[in-house]
Amino acid sequence: xxxxxxxxxxLLLACAVNAQQSSGPALPKDELIKQxxxxxxxxxxxxxxxxxxxxxxxxxxxxxxxxxAGVLIQDGGQNWRALRNGxxxxxxxxxxxxxxxxxxxxxxxxxxxxxxxxxxxxxxERFTLLERMxxxxxxxxxxxxxxxxLILAFGKALLIPVISFTLFSWLAIIAKNLHNFxxxxxxxxxxxxxxxxxxxxWPKAVDFKWLVSFGGLINGKHVPSEKFNAxxxxxxxxGLMLLGIVVGASGLVLNFPNFGQTRATMQLANLVHLTGAVxxxxxxxxxxxxxxxxxxxxxDAMKTGVVDExxxxxxxxxxxxxxxxxxxxxxxxxxGGNAGAGTQQPVAVGGNN
Amino acid sequence: xxxxxxxxxxLAALATFAGCGEQPQTITAKPGTSAAKPxxxxxxxxxxxxxxxAWQLQLRARADTQNEYKRFN
Amino acid sequence: xxxxxFICDAERCIECNGCVTACKNxxxxxxxxxxxxxxxxxxxxxxxxxxxxxxxxxxSDAPCQAVCPVNCFxxxxxxxxxxxxxxxxxCGYCFYACPFGAPQFPQAGAFGLRGKMDKxxxxxxxxxxxxxxxxxxxxxxxxxxxxxxxxxxxxxxxxALLAGDGDVLSDIYRERVMRxxxxxxxxxxxxxxxxxxxxxxxxxxxxxxxxx
Ligand code: SF4
Ligand code: SF4
Numbered sequence: 001x002x003x004x005x006x007x008x009x010x011l012l013l014a015c016a017v018n019a020q021q022s023s024g025p026a027l028p029k030d031e032l033i034k035q036x037x038x039x040x041x042x043x044x045x046x047x048x049x050x051x052x053x054x055x056x057x058x059x060x061x062x063x064x065x066x067x068x069a070g071v072l073i074q075d076g077g078q079n080w081r082a083l084r085n086g087x088x089x090x091x092x093x094x095x096x097x098x099x100x101x102x103x104x105x106x107x108x109x110x111x112x113x114x115x116x117x118x119x120x121x122x123x124x125e126r127f128t129l130l131e132r133m134x135x136x137x138x139x140x141x142x143x144x145x146x147x148x149x150l151i152l153a154f155g156k157a158l159l160i161p162v163i164s165f166t167l168f169s170w171l172a173i174i175a176k177n178l179h180n181f182x183x184x185x186x187x188x189x190x191x192x193x194x195x196x197x198x199x200x201x202w203p204k205a206v207d208f209k210w211l212v213s214f215g216g217l218i219n220g221k222h223v224p225s226e227k228f229n230a231x232x233x234x235x236x237x238x239g240l241m242l243l244g245i246v247v248g249a250s251g252l253v254l255n256f257p258n259f260g261q262t263r264a265t266m267q268l269a270n271l272v273h274l275t276g277a278v279x280x281x282x283x284x285x286x287x288x289x290x291x292x293x294x295x296x297x298x299x300d301a302m303k304t305g306v307v308d309e310x311x312x313x314x315x316x317x318x319x320x321x322x323x324x325x326x327x328x329x330x331x332x333x334x335x336g337g338n339a340g341a342g343t344q345q346p347v348a349v350g351g352n353n
Numbered sequence: 354x355x356x357x358x359x360x361x362x363x364l365a366a367l368a369t370f371a372g373c374g375e376q377p378q379t380i381t382a383k384p385g386t387s388a389a390k391p392x393x394x395x396x397x398x399x400x401x402x403x404x405x406x407a408w409q410l411q412l413r414a415r416a417d418t419q420n421e422y423k424r425f426n
Numbered sequence: 427x428x429x430x431x432f433i434c435d436a437e438r439c440i441e442c443n444g445c446v447t448a449c450k451n452x453x454x455x456x457x458x459x460x461x462x463x464x465x466x467x468x469x470x471x472x473x474x475x476x477x478x479x480x481x482x483x484x485x486s487d488a489p490c491q492a493v494c495p496v497n498c499f500x501x502x503x504x505x506x507x508x509x510x511x512x513x514x515x516x517c518g519y520c521f522y523a524c525p526f527g528a529p530q531f532p533q534a535g536a537f538g539l540r541g542k543m544d545k546x547x548x549x550x551x552x553x554x555x556x557x558x559x560x561x562x563x564x565x566x567x568x569x570x571x572x573x574x575x576x577x578x579x580x581x582x583x584x585x586a587l588l589a590g591d592g593d594v595l596s597d598i599y600r601e602r603v604m605r606x607x608x609x610x611x612x613x614x615x616x617x618x619x620x621x622x623x624x625x626x627x628x629x630x631x632x633x634x635x636x637x638x
Contacts, residue, residue, distance in 0.1 A: 037473035045603070156495050
């Protein structure tokens, strides 16, 4: 699956980069100028070299102070159109459908994964208020961006036939403005979330064991994991960080067209944005599924911040052990924020002596 | 509950199917008609030109005035 | 059936920007929006310099129409590409797609937030009632419905820019091509602005100013 996604994205990006390179004159500009000067003498009124320059997006002079006003023809748009309306919409759309079906199938197979032991009633703090706020700010802005983005990308085909042009136009105006204004907010909340969760997502050797057996899902054997298992860490690094950068940067290029970026840049940025966004949504679908329907207790953890000891032991055994041994305080909020998670607490030290 | 959810998910999936293929990029409306509201034609009742033919003849004649070979000879 | 077209004769355009001004004036186009512009390539290089006036070319298979997420474009019976500003959301996609840079956006807020797209209408207005106040405010004058052709072309002093039914334009242009350069028809860019020094082709070419 991951390989598939990697291959797909590489392919799409290669396509995108290729597409944008098609403009440019057939010969160097100076050569064409020379030819044009000779034509005036040898074949008057034959301006073929000049038209080759025009066709090749050579920038000339225009009295209008707008970026690229001096370019007569920029043909990258036609490639962009073909890719956006064709390849990217088709692959992206089907990928989303496939993921939906995959998750549906998985749910039919496994259902909600319940706790195997009865809850103990003793609670451990899993997320501080700051962590939860950062998470939900990211989650909510992501959802709004995803939905508004889908409306703008697929609404023409899906919604216009249903709700007609005028109504869809209103919807699209709302979607566009939400998308444009929440975009920068999403980037900020991504950065905050990244900082807040960075420490607990540092990759460790145990993560590989987890990954190999996919968290024990494949062979049914239990694999202990830290506070975050390898799947969550993958989402942290590959999703939040990597896709966050890809989608965020390309989004900013499109959102702020007033820095003189050219059409070629924006066409490329749009395709990168589409690719990144589809992959982000694929990941998010998995993440949301595991956090809500897929696993009992996961949503409560992010809602209330606390989990039952039984849940911690079952899903994040190494973290549970750390909490039990006092390496990680059971309640970080009361110990002055997240003061020294992972360091010895005074109480524990006293006990050891 | 489970069945309901599964059918909901597959319904959503089906709905997304429709958006995946390449769409014909023409509008369904008749030519000369905006998608949302019809554009009135420049000829007919209450217009300068009685019918399309009259209007086209006028535009042709007008375009021909751009030909100075005709204008001067 | 007519097929409305623009054509600009590179041998005749003298970069006077009359068409640009005519357009601005005819439609009261706001500041910052340019439905038409004149582009000069190889500016100042004797023999190689040519100018072209460009606006929306009213494509048969219009990329702008294909990418518009709200599908607000439509074509008239005569192949004029028009759009409905009431539907437009100002996303800028048509601008990415258009090869001629025709779609323009009034800035509608901070950070380059785009307003409703504005472009050349071939002086055919929009979906509002022909010649109504609403149409003039949103799209400018509707000359086509009055039996007139686009103001830019009708205004063009050298008749470099032509507008109208493609068949008529082809006839005009064909006649020009057949007659120019002979007899009294010695017009053209080189006649007006000179040729490069032919006796010493090499030095003339070397004297091309190099833009760095
Ligand atoms: S706006 Fe551009 S793409 Fe659209 S019809 Fe005009 S020239 Fe063609
Ligand atoms: S800016 Fe307006 S006309 Fe252009 S693609 Fe977007 S909605 Fe369509």
